[in-house]
Amino acid sequence: DAKTTQPTSMDCAEGRAANLPCNHSTISGNEYVYWYRQIHSQGPQYIIHGLKNNETNEMASLIITEDRKSSTLILPHATLRDTAVYYCIVRLYNNNDMRFGAGTRLTVKP
């Protein structure tokens, strides 16, 4: 089973880019990388996902290394409302087993 590792916490200045890393060194070829965030104790919110190519949407960009062993979520202009726990998860091959790790607690500071 692919596992992910993320830093426990990170800080970012408001208006700056927040770069959140994730290692998934045992990822298999058909597994997607997903990013979610959780604000307070609400349900996690979907941000972005990708397989091989870099992806961008209105919320963030996802950069996946060529060997797919790691990825980075980029919030281009972080705001105070982006303070949350960010989860990087990997969808296991051929089933719907979705396991979250501890995530990264991002704090955006004024």
Place this chain on the structure above:
Amino acid sequence: DGGITQSPKYLFRKEGQNVTLSCEQNLNHDAMYWYRQDPGQGLRLIYYSQIVNDFQKGDIAEGYSVSREKKESFPLTVTSAQKNPTAFYLCASYREPGNTIYFGEGSWLTVV
């Protein structure tokens, strides 16, 4: 509107009592999940179901039970065997294609 409904949002129970948390979805999703979250911690998978009448244990299934008799429903029972049941519980569902997992608003269970 389509979505996932968890109930109740807040629940208090005495130690030793079983309690069942409801999760209903009208998204026509095949896969459903239950997660537990303790204060300041990440989400831990309790059980998941990929199809009706089928479910698999997650990382912390001991002391919990589930059923999946209907596609839209995936109730979680917290049994008296669960040693420390006080936590925040989240239900989710997933579909293909689209690769998006949807979450409910969560249920707070406090055992006194």
